[in-house]
Amino acid sequence: MNRFQEVNAEKGHILPQAWLTPYLSKLKRKAFFEQAMQQLQAENLIEYQKKDEAHYHIMLTQQGEDYLYPDFKVADAKRKIRHDIFAKFKANQDKTITYRWLNTLYFGGQLNPKEQRIFDDVIESIIKEKLVTTSLLNHFLYLTEKGEKLMSEVLV
Incomplete structure (x- = not known):
């Protein structure tokens, strides 16, 4: 389960055989792995199939994803993402952020899969609120006067 969490896995993620082979070679008791x-x-955290002696299929289930991100x-995730986006604006003098940069930043491991699913909703909501x-x-996000005022009140 740690390996799933290390790679920020979500439901349906399959551990690659390339990871399993070196890991299994380090085990002294192969039966322990089984x-x-x-x-x-x-416990319905994974779907597991042993295809033959050296090939396994290990897939994360929804219950496994919920276990990893309990x-x-x-609401908390939206608030966290929103606060972080405003902190990025504060750090940038021209108050402009590229959407691609945010995507790369957040989808590169900073957000867990559940947070990634609501990321676009947060962006849409701050646009809708002007x-x-x-x-x-839609390549750039510009902080508005209203956003700058809110940012100065929220970020201390």
């Missing part, structure tokens, strides 16, 4: 996989499957609350505006082709 027992662990069967236990995780019994304290997820949509805290930011977009340029042509």
Whole structure:
């Protein structure tokens, strides 16, 4: 389960065989691995199939994703993302951020999969509230006066 969390896995993620082979070669008791996989499957955290002696299929289930990110609350996650976006604006003198940069930053491991699913909703909400505006082709986000005022009140 740690490996799933290390790669920021979500439901349906399959651990690659390339990761499993070196890991299994380090185990002194191969039966321990089988027992662990069967236990995780019994708890519905993974789907596990042994294809042959050296090939395995280990996939994260929805219950496994919920286990990895147990304290997820949509409102808290939206507030966290929103606050962080405004902090990025504060650090940038011209109060402009490229959407691509935000995507790269957040989808490169800073957000867990559940947070990634609501990222676009947060962007849409701050646009709808007129805290930011977009340029042509939606490549840039510009902080508005209203957004700057809110940012100065929220970020201390």
